Amino acid sequence: MTDKEDPKKGKEKRGTSKEVCGYPLSIFFIVVNEFCERFSYYGMRAVLVLYFKYFLRWDDDLATSIYHTFVALCYLTPILGAIVADSWLGKFKTIIYLSIVYAIGQVAMAVSAIHDITDTDRDGTPDNMTFHVVLSMVGLFLIALGTGGIKPCVAAFGGDQFSDHQDRQRRTFFSVFYLCINGGSLLSTIITPILRAQDCGIHSQQKCYSLAFGVPAALMLVALVVFIVGSGMYYKAEPQGNIMLDVCKCIGFAIKNRYRHRSNQYPKRQHWMDWAEEKYDKLLIAQIKMVLKVLFLYIPLPMFWTLFDQKGSRWTLQATTMNGHFGSLVIQPDQMQTVNPILILTLVPIMDSVIYPLINKCGLNFTPLKRMTVGMLLAALAFVCAALVQIEIDKTLPTFPSTSQSQLKLLNMGSETVTVKMPGNDPLNLAAAQASNEYFTFEAGQIDISIGHPEVRNTISLAKGQRQTLLIPSNITEEWLMTDDITSKPQEGNNAIRFVNGMNTTVNVSIPAANFGLIEPFSYSNYSLIKNGKVTFTLWSGSQSCEYSTDFGFGSSYTFFIPSTLVFGPNCQESITAAEDIKPNSVHMALQIPQYFFITAGEVMFSVTGLEFSYSQAPSNMKAVLQAGWLFTVAIGNFIVLIVAELAKLPKQWAEYVLFASLLVAVCFIFSIMAYFYTYIDPAEIEAQFKKNVNEDDEDNKHKLQKTEVEMNKRDSIKCHDEDDKDKQTKM
Numbered sequence: 001m002t003d004k005e006d007p008k009k010g011k012e013k014r015g016t017s018k019e020v021c022g023y024p025l026s027i028f029f030i031v032v033n034e035f036c037e038r039f040s041y042y043g044m045r046a047v048l049v050l051y052f053k054y055f056l057r058w059d060d061d062l063a064t065s066i067y068h069t070f071v072a073l074c075y076l077t078p079i080l081g082a083i084v085a086d087s088w089l090g091k092f093k094t095i096i097y098l099s100i101v102y103a104i105g106q107v108a109m110a111v112s113a114i115h116d117i118t119d120t121d122r123d124g125t126p127d128n129m130t131f132h133v134v135l136s137m138v139g140l141f142l143i144a145l146g147t148g149g150i151k152p153c154v155a156a157f158g159g160d161q162f163s164d165h166q167d168r169q170r171r172t173f174f175s176v177f178y179l180c181i182n183g184g185s186l187l188s189t190i191i192t193p194i195l196r197a198q199d200c201g202i203h204s205q206q207k208c209y210s211l212a213f214g215v216p217a218a219l220m221l222v223a224l225v226v227f228i229v230g231s232g233m234y235y236k237a238e239p240q241g242n243i244m245l246d247v248c249k250c251i252g253f254a255i256k257n258r259y260r261h262r263s264n265q266y267p268k269r270q271h272w273m274d275w276a277e278e279k280y281d282k283l284l285i286a287q288i289k290m291v292l293k294v295l296f297l298y299i300p301l302p303m304f305w306t307l308f309d310q311k312g313s314r315w316t317l318q319a320t321t322m323n324g325h326f327g328s329l330v331i332q333p334d335q336m337q338t339v340n341p342i343l344i345l346t347l348v349p350i351m352d353s354v355i356y357p358l359i360n361k362c363g364l365n366f367t368p369l370k371r372m373t374v375g376m377l378l379a380a381l382a383f384v385c386a387a388l389v390q391i392e393i394d395k396t397l398p399t400f401p402s403t404s405q406s407q408l409k410l411l412n413m414g415s416e417t418v419t420v421k422m423p424g425n426d427p428l429n430l431a432a433a434q435a436s437n438e439y440f441t442f443e444a445g446q447i448d449i450s451i452g453h454p455e456v457r458n459t460i461s462l463a464k465g466q467r468q469t470l471l472i473p474s475n476i477t478e479e480w481l482m483t484d485d486i487t488s489k490p491q492e493g494n495n496a497i498r499f500v501n502g503m504n505t506t507v508n509v510s511i512p513a514a515n516f517g518l519i520e521p522f523s524y525s526n527y528s529l530i531k532n533g534k535v536t537f538t539l540w541s542g543s544q545s546c547e548y549s550t551d552f553g554f555g556s557s558y559t560f561f562i563p564s565t566l567v568f569g570p571n572c573q574e575s576i577t578a579a580e581d582i583k584p585n586s587v588h589m590a591l592q593i594p595q596y597f598f599i600t601a602g603e604v605m606f607s608v609t610g611l612e613f614s615y616s617q618a619p620s621n622m623k624a625v626l627q628a629g630w631l632f633t634v635a636i637g638n639f640i641v642l643i644v645a646e647l648a649k650l651p652k653q654w655a656e657y658v659l660f661a662s663l664l665v666a667v668c669f670i671f672s673i674m675a676y677f678y679t680y681i682d683p684a685e686i687e688a689q690f691k692k693n694v695n696e697d698d699e700d701n702k703h704k705l706q707k708t709e710v711e712m713n714k715r716d717s718i719k720c721h722d723e724d725d726k727d728k729q730t731k732m
């Protein structure tokens, strides 16, 4: 009998590889490989949307759709990798070949981000965008094929290195494996955005996407080399023929046969797969039953990933409406996502060495499926926390006009106080160079406003759903100007800033990062978006200049007024007035930590356990296939995010969070019922039992055969003797 036929024999072989503290040395190479590969994947992913937006110049919608499609594809391709590994090449060769494909993809991405290649006019922008788009799409396709293809194989290949009696070590391996995933993810999501922010280029200096993709490409090559170095130490299970084809044929035959025998006259069989018994091996049927049982259990699982993957979208958007000052440290909204891998690195060891043993000591049987159920509940709790934080944020957000309303603010550009009368409001006194503290809300249309003494009355038209500012000139008989103001919080925690020039000369305003341009007398600039922190503006009028400094938080909007009385000199700090149109974010980003804590604790219970569960419950010839089934739930989860983002347009964000939490609780309830009826199995034992039965049957048959042969020989010899005697008699 060959290794191929005997899974048990293969297991004995594993014990012969070198061991350190009871662990096969070979897994060291596997976990280092996983660390480098995840660094490569998450590092590239961290800057991908920005590459689409700023290098390929795609709009937000296209960039986001292609990004999510790519992520979903990365979790769909595991099926392909698993089929190739389990049926044809084996896990080892599949990992090697697909890692090469993966590394080529990463190199293609790095090359596609070199602007100098097609920048013939040397103005810093690529001149043949098609080249960059095509190369990067080919690169992404190869990466999706590579990362997805090897993912189920690496996890299952790691599991293969342990013998049957090393259950505990194998569980620890899956935890360490998960730590490596998150270690790689954490480091790369910190490093690659820094690399991207550097300037590089041959003819002109641009943001260095090529370096941000180049380093992940290098790490993928390191992953490949490390994996090859360990080659001599691995236990390499042989692929067992085109198993997926056999599985499909067997299932097809069972269904057809069941249908053919649908009449009541045929006795029922225990399981519908038993209808394949006429044609297929009992062992294969038993293995298919094991896989189907687990896959059935996976049906509700994508909902967990649907919530989990909103960290990168909804939760990051939520962070943009929050205050990211942590003492002297300023955290950007997208950097909050690194809290997840940081917490993974702390929670996995705590769970493994404290929480689970403690639960065991209390006599509770915390089975894998129970852990996964608790993990789902924790994720739902995370979304309840997100909803509570959202309610706090909503209290601090400005009330923007509805589609039938208009809002108006007033800015007195003159050097004397004026009184303004508006319908439905008390007369308002506005000091020189001051703006009203708030916006006044009206039903859209025309309103009459009187200003000053003697009164000047004007009818002004208000735009529906808009915020506007009425610029009251120093001479109120002159034309009244109306500005269009922003009607949403500036994105990504930026601040929207503009200047109104009340002087009778043209003024130029600039900061190192932006130029507001020339602002004509009694006119205003467009908005410019600036980051948080201290900013010094330089104002120029002819050859005269002065400086004005102020501190910005996150998500505010200001109108700065340059009064006619401004005197240019070294400092114009006291003269310029600031009208706060949108308050800076005041709810602190630290309030997101509880939701990150619960989703990550949920992930540890759900995902680390699920990874190990998928390995331990899979028959020997379908380990990678079941890993791929597990990763498939991540892909479906990502698709649900895409669909839900389009469909669920709830008016309040907190309500959407509650909806998701409730959906997960409902799904979790269904899962717990399914889990209750699941019986854990030891596939190796079942397979061994089947082999034994077959061998015993074979032995029985052999004995019977031998007996028959002996009897036949006996009979033959008697016959021969008889015939001899007969011969003798005739001869005599």
Ligand SMILES: C[C@H](N)C(=O)N1CCC[C@H]1C(=O)O
Pocket (backbone or CB within 6 Å): 181, 182, 185, 340, 341, 344, 603, 607, 634
């Ligand atoms: C980065 C996440 N904490 C994480 O480890 N994962 C998210 C999807 C599965 C898993 C991974 O393998 O990357």
